[in-house]
Amino acid sequence: xxxxxxxxxxxxxxxxxxxxxxxxxxxxxxxxxxxxxxxxxxxxxxxxxxxxxxxxxxxxxxxxxxxxxxxxxxxxxxxxxxxxxxxxxxxxxxxxxxxxxxxxxxxxxxxxxxxxxxxxxxxxxxxxxxxxxxxxxxxxxxxxxxxxxxxxxxxxxxxxxxxxxxxxxxxxxxxxxxxxxxxxxxxxxxxxxxxxxxxxxxxxxxxxxxxxxxxxxxxxxxxxxxxxxxxxxxxxxxxxxxxxxxxxxxxxxxxxxxxxxxxxxxxxxxxxxxxxxxxxxxxxxxxxxxxxxxxxxxxxxxxxxxxxxxxxxxxxxxxxxxxxxxxxxxxxxxxxxxxxxxxxxxxxxx
Amino acid sequence: xxxxxxxxxxxxxxxxxxxxxxxxxxxxxxxxxxxxxxxxxxxxxxxxxxxxxxxxxxxxxxxxxxxxxxxxxxxxxxxxxxxxxxxxxxxxxxxxxxxxxxxxxxxxxxxxxxxxxxxxxxxxxxxxxxxxxxxxxxxxxxxxxxxxxxxxxxxxxxxxxxxxxxxxxxxxxxxxxxxxxxxxxxxxxxxxxxxxxxxxxxxxxxxxxxxxxxxxxxxxxxxxxxxxxxxxxxxxxxxxxxxxxxxxxxxxxxxxxxxxxxxxxxxxxxxxxxxxxxxxxxxxxxxxxxxxxxxxxxxxxxxxxxxxxxxxxxxxxxxxxxxxxxxxxxxxxxxxxxxxxxxxxxxxxx
Numbered sequence: 057x058x059x060x061x062x063x064x065x066x067x068x069x070x071x072x073x074x075x076x077x078x079x080x081x082x083x084x085x086x087x088x089x090x091x092x093x094x095x096x097x098x099x100x101x102x103x104x105x106x107x108x109x110x111x112x113x114x115x116x117x118x119x120x121x122x123x124x125x126x127x128x129x130x131x132x133x134x135x136x137x138x139x140x141x142x143x144x145x146x147x148x149x150x151x152x153x154x155x156x157x158x159x160x161x162x163x164x165x166x167x168x169x170x171x172x173x174x175x176x177x178x179x180x181x182x183x184x185x186x187x188x189x190x191x192x193x194x195x196x197x198x199x200x201x202x203x204x205x206x207x208x209x210x211x212x213x214x215x216x217x218x219x220x221x222x223x224x225x226x227x228x229x230x231x232x233x234x235x236x237x238x239x240x241x242x243x244x245x246x247x248x249x250x251x252x253x254x255x256x257x258x259x260x261x262x263x264x265x266x267x268x269x270x271x272x273x274x275x276x277x278x279x280x281x282x283x284x285x286x287x288x289x290x291x292x293x294x295x296x297x298x299x300x301x302x303x304x305x306x307x308x309x310x311x312x313x314x315x316x317x318x319x320x321x322x323x324x325x326x327x328x329x330x331x332x333x334x335x336x337x338x339x340x341x342x343x344x345x346x347x348x349x350x351x352x353x354x355x356x357x358x359x360x361x362x363x364x365x366x367x368x369x370x371x372x373x374x375x376x377x378x379x380x381x382x383x384x385x386x387x388x389x390x391x392x393x394x395x396x397x398x399x400x401x402x403x404x405x406x
Numbered sequence: 407x408x409x410x411x412x413x414x415x416x417x418x419x420x421x422x423x424x425x426x427x428x429x430x431x432x433x434x435x436x437x438x439x440x441x442x443x444x445x446x447x448x449x450x451x452x453x454x455x456x457x458x459x460x461x462x463x464x465x466x467x468x469x470x471x472x473x474x475x476x477x478x479x480x481x482x483x484x485x486x487x488x489x490x491x492x493x494x495x496x497x498x499x500x501x502x503x504x505x506x507x508x509x510x511x512x513x514x515x516x517x518x519x520x521x522x523x524x525x526x527x528x529x530x531x532x533x534x535x536x537x538x539x540x541x542x543x544x545x546x547x548x549x550x551x552x553x554x555x556x557x558x559x560x561x562x563x564x565x566x567x568x569x570x571x572x573x574x575x576x577x578x579x580x581x582x583x584x585x586x587x588x589x590x591x592x593x594x595x596x597x598x599x600x601x602x603x604x605x606x607x608x609x610x611x612x613x614x615x616x617x618x619x620x621x622x623x624x625x626x627x628x629x630x631x632x633x634x635x636x637x638x639x640x641x642x643x644x645x646x647x648x649x650x651x652x653x654x655x656x657x658x659x660x661x662x663x664x665x666x667x668x669x670x671x672x673x674x675x676x677x678x679x680x681x682x683x684x685x686x687x688x689x690x691x692x693x694x695x696x697x698x699x700x701x702x703x704x705x706x707x708x709x710x711x712x713x714x715x716x717x718x719x720x721x722x723x724x725x726x727x728x729x730x731x732x733x734x735x736x737x738x739x740x741x742x743x744x745x746x747x748x749x750x751x752x753x754x755x756x
Binding site for chain 1: 578596617621660
């Protein structure tokens with residue numbers, strides 16, 4: 057902490073993403089003058105050590121945002137809806153990791169590698185997209201820029217940490233029960249607030265978030281709608297099937313996409329992604345090099361591999377995209393937005 | 407065992423699929439007069455109890471097939487190539503669960519619900535398709551019959567038992583090591599005979615079988631080529647991404663398909679699959695009903711759910727297909743082929 061810099065608040069400081077936000081701020085040497093760690097009344101009073109200094113978690117209230125420059129929210133949609141505008145009213149810029157404002161036409165939805173310039177249109181709140189959307193658009197954007205983009209069909213392999221720390225604990229406890237042949241009762245996944253809960257250890261659950269009337273889940277519709285908004289491609293054809301698998305951290309995605317141009321080779325796509333911001337190309341089948349969630353944990357980047365041309369469709373390609381859902385999918389993208397705001401002069405030291 | 411019936415040989419009797427073949431023969435009350443359990447020299451001499459009777463595993467040799475009516479092979483491609491023709495020479499019909507003869511133009515590749523009549527063209531050997539192919543074509547065939555089929559894009563979530571019993575043991579031991587923070591060394595997956603081995607517990611590996619020069623794996627090319635052959639659709643556009651996930655038994659598939667007809671609803675597809683042979687429809691999002699691998703273990707059927715129409719492509723649909731890869735994907739389909747052979751009069755009691 058120095059005397060220069062910003063007063064930063066983290067709302068939801070005790071959650072899986074909040075914890076990562078704090079660690080990322082430290083790791084990235086974010087210019088912090090003062091740090092407020094906020095949470096629900098339930099977690100208030102807990103103590104956390106950040107960079108050698110002890111902090112007491114405070115209950116998030118409208119007054120908590122007095123003097124705050126940048127507020128990173130990750131405490132659920134209703135907290136963002138209630139307190140986000142209160143923070144803005146008090147002069148803070150809000151970077152919100154919930155879905156509360158993502159599709160609001162007055163709120164930019166930003167992945168810095170893709171649409172950093174949308175930050176200029178902000179009205180106090182900037183939305184951080186859904187984790188599964190972020191890593192996909194980081195990989196797709198350089199391709200769109202060069203060859204156009206017409207269609208995307210994605211099937212996800214999502215980690216349980218996307219459903220919070222309790223889901224990770226459930227995965228590990230269940231796995232242990234199954235290995236030692238003990239009974240267990242699923243309580244968290246697929247969706248804590250939904251009616252039925254199912255085994256996730258050694259299983260795959262094709263439900264993330266609740267279902268909409270059209271048969272898609274909210275998670276799937278988030279991927280569909282957010283991708284179009286972030287990429288400024290309202291006509292893009294996107295469809296998604298979102299599946300939870302027994303992985304703690306790291307989302308994987310099998311992505312089929314069609315570009316606008318004919319005659320492009322897989323090597324041209326690989327060359328593009330080799331130099332793309334935020335992307336690490338891991339694509340060498342001969343040496344069994346491809347991205348895997350176990351290798352991406354703790355990394356800020358989006359890992360792409362298995363790039364190959366469709367055997368029938370000249371403009372069709374397949375790729376495999378992996379990233380740490382708590383970092384690029386959440387905490388890192390939020391901190392990165394805050395860094396962009398500073399660089400673009402959209403937040404100024406008071 | 408009765409005096410009537412057939413002399414059946416199981417080759418690879420100690421393997422994961424061989425064991426399921428024996429259990430399936432018993433469970434299905436297959437008319438067996440005599441049962442020969444064969445394996446490599448390494449496993450010969452072991453004793454197995456089948457239906458209360460003890461059998462000693464014999465080493466598979468050309469002479470082992472004297473008097474055999476039906477030989478179910480599942481001991482690896484090279485064993486099938488060596489001993490399959492020897493069995494045929496001695497009057498047996500071979501149902502081969504390896505990839506040795508699948509794409510051979512003189513060998514029918516059969517999923518009874520789809521192309522039982524191809525059995526009439528057999529020349530002694532009938533090939534059982536790859537596990538991931540079988541469950542997909544069972545779900546697609548009724549749709550093709552009614553509405554035609556133009557394109558398929560599949561991403562798989564495959565169980566480790568497809569790589570044999572050692573892979574299942576590796577999954578469980580690794581999971582235990584990770585849960586108790588002990589070191590471990592991957593030795594089996596993704597492909598025992600390939601150079602590098604990777605963690606499968608709490609991970610996802612986008613490699614099943616080795617890579618071909620076109621960037622697809624052999625597993626992916628099997629799904630592509632076998633689907634066209636079984637469905638008699640050489641022009642069908644098929645592409646596949648095959649991924650191993652930490653599940654012991656039960657393959658899942660996210661399948662996008664395009665039919666030939668316009669204006670078809672998801673409910674029409676559901677109605678078709680409700681009455682389709684070998685299919686159990688589990689599709690009620692409101693009540694969180696959809697197929698999951700943990701629920702399909704030990705079942706012969708193919709479970710289909712999450713059927714929904716694509717939001718952009720009128721002829722496009724998505725579905726989620728799950729089946730026990732050791733049963734419908736291997737043992738049950740092989741025994742079912744044997745049952746079809748009997749019913750069609752293509753094998754006769756001696």
